[in-house]
Amino acid sequence: MIEMKNIKVRYSGGIAALNDVNLRIDDGEFVFIVGNSGAGKSTLMKLMLREIIPNEGRVFVNGYNLSKLKGKKIAHFRRTIGVVFQDFRLIPDLTVYDNIAFVLRVTNRSKKYIRQRVPYLLSLVNLADRAKAYPHQLSGGEQQRVALARALANDPPLLIADEPTGNIDPELSYEIVDMLKTINDQGTTVVMVTHQHDLVKYFGGRIINLKRGQISFDELIGGSDEVE
Secondary structure (H helix, E strand, O other): OEEEEEEEEEEHHHEEEEEEEEEEEOOOOEEEEEOOOOOOHHHHHHHHOOOOOOOEEEEEEOOEEHHHOOOHHHHHHHOOEEEEOOOOOOOOOOOHHHHHHHHHHHOOOOHHHHHHHHHHHHHHOOOHHHOOOOHHHOOHHHHHHHHHHHHOOOOOOEEEEEOOOOOOOHHHHHHHHHHHHHHHHOOOEEEEEOOOHHHHHHHOEEEEEEEOOEEEEEEEEOOOOOOO
């Protein structure tokens, strides 16, 4: 669960990035977060990841009070979250298999577990036949699917996707969101930040719109089932 209470974030110069934001996302939800550039989307994500703490208010994610986390507890908390970025962030000199396995190795998972988990994740994102390929040999859509599999490596209860379709062909964007929906159907909470309103209109669901640092819209809408 994600809960933000009376959140205010101000940057240097007194600029208000978020102002009196109250938000609750329950376990198992799929939520789109939208808004124009400068509306506060990135700040909201940084709060969820505990990259920053608010000037005022409290943030709770996956049972952690983020304002009170220090040292190793921050690292432990972040292992409960999978993150997918717009720019993929794959390690260029590792194969697809090893990009995913790397996450498990640094958390001291057993070799047996890794041998079982990585093929499962590759199958989940339809890349079982690309395990030995390197990132430069993949299309943008394939790279993002590897990034998605890597984000799911530790089976996190929460997945945050920050503009995951920003660097891939428009027609592949629907495929990525469809995969996120499938992952959500299996019980993972998904929060997706996007500026692509056509995706939001097509898939529908809970939409949170930020405007000038405040939530201006938070409602469920129906999907259109028609690609624009």
